[in-house]
Amino acid sequence: MLSIGLLLSAVAVAQRGRPDDLTPLTEAEIEAIAVRVGESTVRVEAETCAGGMTASGFVAGARVVTSGHLVSGAADFTFDGPHTRGRVAVAEVLDAADLGFSEPLGEGGGATGPSLTLADGGPADGSPVVMLGRPGGRLRWLAAVARTVDGTAYGASGPLLVLDRAVAPGWSGGPVVDRAGRVVGVVRAVVEAADITLADPAYLLPPLAPEWHQDDIDRAAPSSCKSDDPKG
Numbered sequence: 001m002l003s004i005g006l007l008l009s010a011v012a013v014a015q016r017g018r019p020d021d022l023t024p025l026t027e028a029e030i031e032a033i034a035v036r037v038g039e040s041t042v043r044v045e046a047e048t049c050a051g052g053m054t055a056s057g058f059v060a061g062a063r064v065v066t067s068g069h070l071v072s073g074a075a076d077f078t079f080d081g082p083h084t085r086g087r088v089a090v091a092e093v094l095d096a097a098d099l100g101f102s103e104p105l106g107e108g109g110g111a112t113g114p115s116l117t118l119a120d121g122g123p124a125d126g127s128p129v130v131m132l133g134r135p136g137g138r139l140r141w142l143a144a145v146a147r148t149v150d151g152t153a154y155g156a157s158g159p160l161l162v163l164d165r166a167v168a169p170g171w172s173g174g175p176v177v178d179r180a181g182r183v184v185g186v187v188r189a190v191v192e193a194a195d196i197t198l199a200d201p202a203y204l205l206p207p208l209a210p211e212w213h214q215d216d217i218d219r220a221a222p223s224s225c226k227s228d229d230p231k232g
Helices: 002-017 027-038
Strands: 041-048 051-060 063-067 076-080 085-094 099-102 127-133 140-150 159-163 175-177 183-191 196-201
Touching: 027 127, 027 140, 027 175, 041 063, 051 127, 051 183, 063 076, 063 183, 127 183, 140 196, 159 183
Parallel strands: none
Antiparallel strands: 041 051, 041 076, 051 063, 063 099, 076 085, 085 099, 127 140, 127 175, 140 159, 159 196, 175 183, 183 196
16 A cells, blocks of 8 residues: 555656646647737838838837848838838847847837747756747747757757748748747758758847847948948
């Protein structure tokens, strides 16, 4: 009887100790997350030296976060979502992590809808997540399972999230969220041959509070498309 009791206690402890964040999301959970996070997911357009680019982004800390390669070289970009639209200046592009974000959107962020919260760390390997984007302006979402890898195999200098589902063009810059709706990653690229999506961990972003600014860091101005040659 004692051995059976100990065995049952061990099973109970093991069940209580099983990480909840590894439990697959139900369809109801996925839809609820999409509805909530979709309120802060936006479509982004930027004019760069390479021409016009369209992708996705999201509101966090009264700023718009998107893919660095989308806004690299742009002075500003436009965004639109369910609560607001407008043009906003590019604050910084983190090339190593392929992340970019805007200047503050105004006092308290303006009428931008709820601001998403960035997770303090990356998701545990095997965690269910939801990717969101607004390709063509329409909200889309896709559930996946995440794991963290060394990004050098994919041309990145730091860690990357690998998601076991492939998204379509226009999703870059969209949020990857955990079951609590916290942003754990930002969609970076798709590897179609492997049917996976790559995302930059959200913890690589600096603090995005409205009052944040870079006092001790020289911020590079967006590059110009004009030639230094007077004839150019």
